[in-house]
Amino acid sequence: MTYCVAMRLRAGLLFASDTRTNAGVDHIASFRKMYQFQIPHQREIVILTAGNLATTQSVISVLNQRLHGEGDHLLNVPTLYDAAVLLGRTMKEIVNRDSDNQHNGVDFGANMLLGGQIKGEGPRLFHIYPQGNFIEATEDTPYFQIGESKYGKPIIDRVIRYDTTPLDEAAKCTLVSFDSTIQSNLSVGLPIDMLMLRANQFEMAMKPPHRIERDDAYFQALRKGWSAGLRKVFDELPNEPWFDVDG
């Protein structure tokens, strides 16, 4: 399993992904799920991946190989929409190649998030489905999740607003969301990769993602503080009066 989340806020874009993969509980490994494509000061594109690892790795390899070819690729398509079309098309190509259009009970599918900014337009964010089609984040729905999304969704719904949430608060919210997910699903695990792109800054050049390891002091303190705070709020809420009536 996997947990990835990406947000497009007025302030910019935020990406986060875990690194655990598993094929059964006895075959667990650590793989990066965040990929960067960039031309300094011109375009920055980030892809997060969830699903069949053979598919997602092949898609990224093919996208990388084609950067040096004649046709459309991630560094020459004119808009981020075209980048999403290209990613969807590449995913279909790989799935069709690997599955020979048969299924045999194996799920070759993958979900991907693609976000970033190309000079000339604002920051954009897309969720590409296993079928290769995709949706785009809007001001009403400014974030997407892929993989094990449910445990970490409530806190994002409570906190994130396109217009008003600053990126540092979004980063904190994202890590609380990861904490809830990691607590409840063994197949999502540290380290976490995070990347932040402020709108219209094109500052990413050469910066690798920020990696949060198991012993990261901030994340440990956040988890402890969140857990203790939740417990305190819970304890201070009144008990259901029906209990007293019936008791």
Added chain:
Amino acid sequence: MTYCVAMRLRAGLLFASDTRTNAGVDHIASFRKMYQFQIPHQREIVILTAGNLATTQSVISVLNQRLHGEGDHLLNVPTLYDAAVLLGRTMKEIVNRDSDNQHNGVDFGANMLLGGQIKGEGPRLFHIYPQGNFIEATEDTPYFQIGESKYGKPIIDRVIRYDTTPLDEAAKCTLVSFDSTIQSNLSVGLPIDMLMLRANQFEMAMKPPHRIERDDAYFQALRKGWSAGLRKVFDELPNEPWFDVDG
């Protein structure tokens, strides 16, 4: 969809279920999912249901019809384990009858929780799978959920402990869990039915479940207090320092 949760604590048993059913988003209705079987001062059995409504209703109807017959039924089986076996067998019988062992893409399956107490043994709680087999709650895992379980799981994991959680706190935790679920999944909805059985009291006789309607003052206050408290805890946690370094 549905959300049901049941807990077996040292203090007793707690059951809760929502009442929304849907077949597509344009066919939403309200059905009770909590059923009681009892002999005053002798045995009290509660069943919660999730899954195919035709199946769950038929299972309950058949269980009720057979209360007046010769064979095994819920009011004469000697242990709660035997009640779980009976429920599993009845579910398989109904699914096989309705599906004619064909599937046609329709999911005839259901999940059920069965808990209660029969004089001579302690309170017990079972989760019956669509295949008719089942597992029993233990001190390590004192609760089961069926239906849309993920959004409401983290708070239960944080709060509920078999030995130490009193039933009134369990009831509060359960309602917070319902709040998270209702926030995130449209197909889970009020009213909520709740039932509490203190260990060795056999007091349920004739008491219907406590029903929490949309305008329930306690539940409204709980939702508001939880939301405001979460937000306060979140705001007080420090931001990710990496943001300042990179910014």
